[in-house]
Amino acid sequence: MFNFETFKQKSPQQRFLFILGLVMFLFYLILGGMLIFGTQLLNQIQPLYRMLLGGLLIIYALIRFTRLINQKPEED
Template identity: 35%
Template sequence: MLENNKNQQKSPKRRFLLILGFTAFICFIALGLLIIFWDKFPLDMPQSRRTIFGSVILLYAILRFSRYLKKNPNEN
């Protein structure tokens, strides 16, 4: 019976949320890397604070993505 659930297609709502989750993850990763490495980024901060801020955004992206991948036991 477990094999049947793996072979079923996801509903359009779940598919849309999956795509939205991946898109948000990619956007947060890109934003964090831009803040860290782009020297002309329009933030008036010292490099050390920009590195910390960018790292926090990267960490948030990873945590958000890992929570998204965690399977809810009530879901099929």
């Protein structure tokens, strides 16, 4: 699981990539939520397909998050 000690020990580049991964996770999660719950976003798409795309984006965000949290520390 996530350990704050390993986060403190990461190099600045690894820390930046970790934060960028969190930002992308939030982007996909929010975009998926906007597609599902937003009525004005992409009104041309049928509601069923909009919900499926939103659900797919949320699932993808969760997969990215689990891969980000379960990263093994690299041995240099």
